[in-house]
Amino acid sequence: MLLSHCEPCSTSSGSRLAIPLLLAGILCAPWAAVRAEAVAPPPVDACALLTKADVEAVYGSVVGVPNGKALGSGPYWAAMCNYDNAHTDAPMLSVGLLVKAHGAADPAQAYAEYVDELRRELGDVAVPVPVEGLAGPAGWDADTGQLTVFEGPYQIILSASGRFAGDRLSFGKQIAERVSGRLPNP
Template sequence: MLLSDRKPRSTLAGFRLVPTLLLAGMLCGPCAAVRAEGAGPPPVDACALLTKADVDAVYGSVVGEPNGKELGSGPFWVSMCNYDNAHTDAPMLSVGLLVKPHGAADPAQAYADYVDELRRELGEAAVPLPVEGLAGPAGWDADTGQLAVFVGPYQVILTSLGRFAGDRLSLAKPLAERVVGRLPKP
């Protein structure tokens, strides 16, 4: 079923699940390791990594100004940015980015820990499908429209929701590539 074929109630149900998965990503086990070590990459600005021009170009839809937020400090921080087109008459579109340090020794271990945590906390249905062709281990959850990518010391979660033409994963991947290309090199 295409997202555009869903009834509005189904779309709203997806919005309630997104915060749950983002919270699971933020609270996963590797974060405790980052806090314990006292080291990690410096905070980054999610809205600088994913720009309005990026979203407009990939989705072919004009979105509003970014809504960004940073939480935490030191080795434990989270940066978020969201774009939407609520100010237009176009079909609803919301694209969000969450970036944080993953705290594991390497991206592959961080991804494995992330999948294990989702499985343990939310069940097998929450485990993302592996995605090839990105800069690091990645997983896609079609139900929530979330693409999680682990690169260097960072965990990147890109979320796309709404009614738009095209496969959500094929649209999320070029955005993820742009974001990953802008991450600081350790």
């Protein structure tokens, strides 16, 4: 298994919903086939890319301190960050980000391989709906509330679960734009 060398994440109860969705992105993406022509960028800090202020501004809910985690090394790294409600009496909200190097020569190739792998492993029902207007090729899964964006050498997976007012895809796109603006240019 790809993540067998990684330490388990400790999470609060709200983050437990977002983390399986984010880990699915690691396991379903063509991560094991990093090719020689694509140099992996150095690891990033996911909580520096998705801030508490971002989550609160977009979702309109006060969240607690981030729960971040870095996994792997070399070209096989991933960084995660999750935010949960700060107030226990508020409707549950959990927002997560996973960033990793996709390993393909370009984002379009990485997205195509990602979709092919999802289709092969999980069937057509798992293939995300293409999303326009973001920095790179992107797909949306309304069932899981997961937006996946390929920008430069990075794969960005955003996940939101819980009860909040508004369009989940619109919120995901707003968060993706904020995260994309902070990605380093390797």
